[in-house]
Amino acid sequence: MSAADTTTPAKVPPPRQAPPPAPVTKYPRRARTSGGSATPWLLLAPCLLILALVLGYPLVRLVTLSLQKFGQSQLWGFQPADWVGFDNFSGVLGDGEFWQVVVRTIVFAAGSVVFTMVLGMLIALLLQRVSGWVKTLVNIVLVASWGMPIIVATTVFKWLFDADYGILNALLSKLPGVDLIGHNWFASGPQGLAVIMLLVVWGAVPFVVITLSAGLTQVPAELEEAARLDGAGSWGVFRHVTLPILKPIIVMLTTLSVIWDMGVFPQVFVMRNGHPEQEFQLLTTYSYDRAFVVNDYAQGSAIALITVVLMLGVVAVYMRQMLKIGEVE
Amino acid sequence: MDAVATAGSGAGRGRGSTPRPRRSKLGWNLLGLLVFLTAGFPVYWMLNTAIKPAKDTIDPDPSLLPTGFTLDNFRRALAIADFWGPVGRSLIVSLTVVAIGIVVGMLAALAISRFAFRGRKIVIVGILAVQMVPLVAMIIPIFLLLNDLEQYDKLSGLIITYLTFILPFTVWTLRGFIVNIPKELEEAAMVDGCSRTGAFIRVVFPLLAPGMVATSVYGFIQAWNEYLYALMLLSQKNQTATVWLGNFTTKHGTEYAPMMAGATMMAVPIVVLFLLVQRKMAAGLTAGAVKG
Numbered sequence: 001m002s003a004a005d006t007t008t009p010a011k012v013p014p015p016r017q018a019p020p021p022a023p024v025t026k027y028p029r030r031a032r033t034s035g036g037s038a039t040p041w042l043l044l045a046p047c048l049l050i051l052a053l054v055l056g057y058p059l060v061r062l063v064t065l066s067l068q069k070f071g072q073s074q075l076w077g078f079q080p081a082d083w084v085g086f087d088n089f090s091g092v093l094g095d096g097e098f099w100q101v102v103v104r105t106i107v108f109a110a111g112s113v114v115f116t117m118v119l120g121m122l123i124a125l126l127l128q129r130v131s132g133w134v135k136t137l138v139n140i141v142l143v144a145s146w147g148m149p150i151i152v153a154t155t156v157f158k159w160l161f162d163a164d165y166g167i168l169n170a171l172l173s174k175l176p177g178v179d180l181i182g183h184n185w186f187a188s189g190p191q192g193l194a195v196i197m198l199l200v201v202w203g204a205v206p207f208v209v210i211t212l213s214a215g216l217t218q219v220p221a222e223l224e225e226a227a228r229l230d231g232a233g234s235w236g237v238f239r240h241v242t243l244p245i246l247k248p249i250i251v252m253l254t255t256l257s258v259i260w261d262m263g264v265f266p267q268v269f270v271m272r273n274g275h276p277e278q279e280f281q282l283l284t285t286y287s288y289d290r291a292f293v294v295n296d297y298a299q300g301s302a303i304a305l306i307t308v309v310l311m312l313g314v315v316a317v318y319m320r321q322m323l324k325i326g327e328v329e
Numbered sequence: 330m331d332a333v334a335t336a337g338s339g340a341g342r343g344r345g346s347t348p349r350p351r352r353s354k355l356g357w358n359l360l361g362l363l364v365f366l367t368a369g370f371p372v373y374w375m376l377n378t379a380i381k382p383a384k385d386t387i388d389p390d391p392s393l394l395p396t397g398f399t400l401d402n403f404r405r406a407l408a409i410a411d412f413w414g415p416v417g418r419s420l421i422v423s424l425t426v427v428a429i430g431i432v433v434g435m436l437a438a439l440a441i442s443r444f445a446f447r448g449r450k451i452v453i454v455g456i457l458a459v460q461m462v463p464l465v466a467m468i469i470p471i472f473l474l475l476n477d478l479e480q481y482d483k484l485s486g487l488i489i490t491y492l493t494f495i496l497p498f499t500v501w502t503l504r505g506f507i508v509n510i511p512k513e514l515e516e517a518a519m520v521d522g523c524s525r526t527g528a529f530i531r532v533v534f535p536l537l538a539p540g541m542v543a544t545s546v547y548g549f550i551q552a553w554n555e556y557l558y559a560l561m562l563l564s565q566k567n568q569t570a571t572v573w574l575g576n577f578t579t580k581h582g583t584e585y586a587p588m589m590a591g592a593t594m595m596a597v598p599i600v601v602l603f604l605l606v607q608r609k610m611a612a613g614l615t616a617g618a619v620k621g
Contacts, residue, residue, distance in 0.1 A: 017439065040444035044452060047437035049498060050429075052337030053460055054493045058470035065470060080439060088611040123364055125369070134361035141369040146370070151571045152596045156375045158584045165387050167374060182388070210607075263463040266556040271573045284465040291469045292561070304466035315461045322457050 015309045018156045065301035088302040097278070098286070098303070102310075105283040108193055109261040115201045115258050117250070120208030125238075127213055139210075146206035154270045157199045186272070189279025204260065208253050215249040216242070248321060255318035262311055283307045287320050375596070378589035379403070386586045402590035409587060412594070414574040422484055422559075422569065423552040426491040427545050434499030435541070439529075441500075446598040460497040467493065468561055476560060482564045485525050490558050502547070502610070506540030508531070543609040546602050553599060570595055 038169045068074075068081040092098050127135050145153070160168050163184040172180045186192040216277050219242055225239045243250075265284040268276050283303060291300025354483055377395050378386055383405070385396045406412065440446075441453055471490055472481070480486030518528035568576070573597040574595055577588045 036517055037446055040440035040449070043436040043440035043444075046433045047500060048452075050433060050492050050496060051456075051459060054471070055462065055467070056475055061461070061470035061473065062467065063422045065473075075473070108503070126361055126364065127356060128352075129357040130361040131358055135364070137365045138361055138368070141365050141372070143604055143607055144372050144600050145368055147550070147600040147607070148596050149571060149599055150554050151554070151575050152375070152592045153371065155574060155577065155588055155592050156371045158583075159378065159589060160371060162585065165585070167391055167393075167418050170389070170391055202368065205368070259461055259463070263465055265465045266575070271558075274575075278510070281357060288465065288468065296467045297469055301469050302470060308463065308466050311461075311463065312446070315458070318461065319454065319457055323454070328517070 016068065018306045036241055045149045062301050066202075066300050066305050068298050070296075070298040070301075075297065084298075089306075090167045092299055092306065093267045094304050101281050103191070104189075104281070105262065105307075106310075108197060108264070108282060109258060112197050112200045112204070112261040112264075113254060115197070115256040116204045116208055116261075117254055119201065120205050120212055120253075123205065124212035124216055127180060127209070128216060142209055143207035146210075148203070148265050150203065151270060152201055153199060154267050157202075158271055161195050169312060186280075189277070192271070192280060193268075196264070196271055199267055199271075200261060200264055205258060206255070211253060212246065219245050228242060231319065248324070251321045252318065255314050258314045259311060260320070262307065262314075285308075338414035373591050374414060375592050378586055379593040382584075383584075383586040402586045405584070405595065406591040409577070409584070410573060412570075412573065412591070414566050415570045418484060418563075418567065419553055419559075419570040422487050422550045423487050426495050427548045428501040430492060430495040431503075431541060431545055431546055432547045434496055434503055434544075437500045438503035438507055442504045443512075454502050456497050456606050460494070460501065461597075462493075464494060465557060470556060471558070472561055481562060482567055484563075484567070487559060487569075490562060491555065493551050496556075498551065499548055502544045503537075503540065504577070506537055506544070510536050539609060543606040545612050546606040550588055550599055550603060566569065 044147060051257065054266065067083060069084050069087075070081050073079040074081045080230060105245055123138070130138075146155075149328055160166055163169070163186075169180040172178050185195050202215060223241050223245075224237050224255045224319050227241050237284055263284060264282060265288070268280055268285050269288075276289075284307065287303035287307065289300075291297045294300075337594050379395045380398050380400075381404055382399050383402060385391070435539070437456075441449055441456075471493075475481045476485045478486070480489065515525075515528045518532045519525065523531060553570060556571045556575060560572050560575070563569065563572070566575075567569075574588075574591050577583065577591060
């Protein structure tokens with residue numbers, strides 16, 4: 001990762017040399033303290049056992065469920081769970097409503113991620129430029145909103161946007177030409193989801209700001225200076241110096257945000273009093289609805305699996321980044 | 330953003346640079362204050378609603394400043410539904426999960442950070458991948474699993490379930506803290522005649538303690554805040570604190586004043602805990618992220 005190679009002063013890293021030929025040993029051992037070969041596995045055993053029970057088994061069950069017929073009567077054991085192949089999937093994929101939910105989820109997640117990352121970046125840059133006392137104030141608020149339990153935040157937003165007595169309608173109606181007295185933000189899906197998106201972004205920005213701020217302190221000042229001497233404006237410095245250095249953090253944060261925002265559930269669920277209307281359904285609530293409201297556990301599982309598959313690409317990017325980081329030892 | 334070309338004033342920039350004109354700072358500070366007010370408003374409004382007389386919450390033109398101070402809303406919140414029962418259950422679940430998570434996670438973290446063995450990389454990838462599994466997707470099979478184990482509507486069932494996200498988190502975070510402790514310290518202790526275990530207990534463990542505390546607190550917060558599993562895996566009579574708040578409606582619809590009082594009671598201790606550990610956690614989580 002060479003940031004701004006054009007502007008770096010004379011300190012150029014030596015060119016990569018070919019690795020020296022490996023010594024001829026049959027089993028190259030890393031220079032790491034190593035006990036008996038059984039010790040690490042003994043240490044890992046409890047962790048792996050628990051994960052196999054609470055994660056491995058349910059994951060397998062999720063796959064098998066999606067290939068079976070599984071409803072109320074199978075749950076109570078009145079009928080056996082018959083294998084039905086891909087019937088659940090074809091049922092789900094052939095449903096027009098399902099595709100609406102997919103598009104809605106992707107738009108919602110993409111919007112949330114973009115807003116979170118852009119706002120987070122701007123606030124992190126802003127914090128570099130303000131006086132110490134302002135920085136402290138903003139940091140306190142960020143940590144407070146980050147630490148707020150999601151359920152608490154959701155109930156607070158519910159109250160802020162309440163149709164009759166919500167402060168937001170009252171405040172906005174004070175603007176000339178705006179009359180939102182008694183306006184119900186949740187009467188339409190897009191508007192209601194926009195409010196929920198705001199809630200998600202509000203809760204997610206602090207983590208991004210604090211992580212990016214930590215990253216920004218690692219950007220060498222002399223690189224920025226050099227870029228400026230070469231005539232780069234603020235944007236140029238950001239684009240060619242700051243961004244390349246922050247890239248690993250940005251990749252990590254973006255992938256994490258995608259994963260989190262695709263998995264938004266309680267915010268929608270609690271906002272809609274436990275019964276999200278059709279135009280509020282995201283993949284998560286839709287899968288829940290299918291399983292626990294319609295009692296079709298098999299179709300619910302199929303929807304959950306499709307959601308996981310949709311996210312796999314993003315997860316792969318995150319994993320690569322984390323391994324890069326994790327292996328620096 | 331059309332920024333004035335100012336040298337960033339991040340930490341660790343010597344004081345040798347010329348002081349910048351105050352004018353440019355003023356603009357940034359105003360913007361910073363705007364961020365402070367906007368981001369802080371929901372928190373402020375929660376506290377404000379919680380302490381003002383309930384009759385003022387149904388004012389069509391509410392005052393932005395507190396209109397009085399009363400604890401009635403808190404009393405009312407405690408009266409509407411049993412509060413201490415759910416809080417007690419949340420405490421039991423969160424503390425147990427963290428205790429198991431720290432002990433088991435510590436052993437696993439040691440294995441992947443201090444030992445070379447075949448399959449180490451696969452284990453690391455596995456633990457990372459597990460963190461990525463969306464909880465919501467797992468709720469159906471987990472519900473059925475607990476049903477089969479007769480652990481539905483039992484705190485023990487919820488504790489087992491919470492380990493799905495607490496355990497990978499503790500392993501990965503503790504690993505980050507362990508990696509930051511130089512191996513040479515242990516080796517020196519072993520040269521001085523300590524056994525491997527002795528070296529760990531006398532050298533690594535004390536250095537690791539702050540990180541372990543931070544990880545525990547953070548794990549506790551995660552478990553405390555969880556909503557979906559608690560809602561699904563426990564019946565109404567055994568609900569936890571988050572579900573208690575999520576269900577905050579009465580026969581007359583939602584009463585926001587006591588609801589905000591309940592929200593305040595739930596949020597304040599957690600935010601305080603969070604404030605105590607977040608700096609340490611941020612350092613642990615992003616260690617090495619830039620060196621990529």
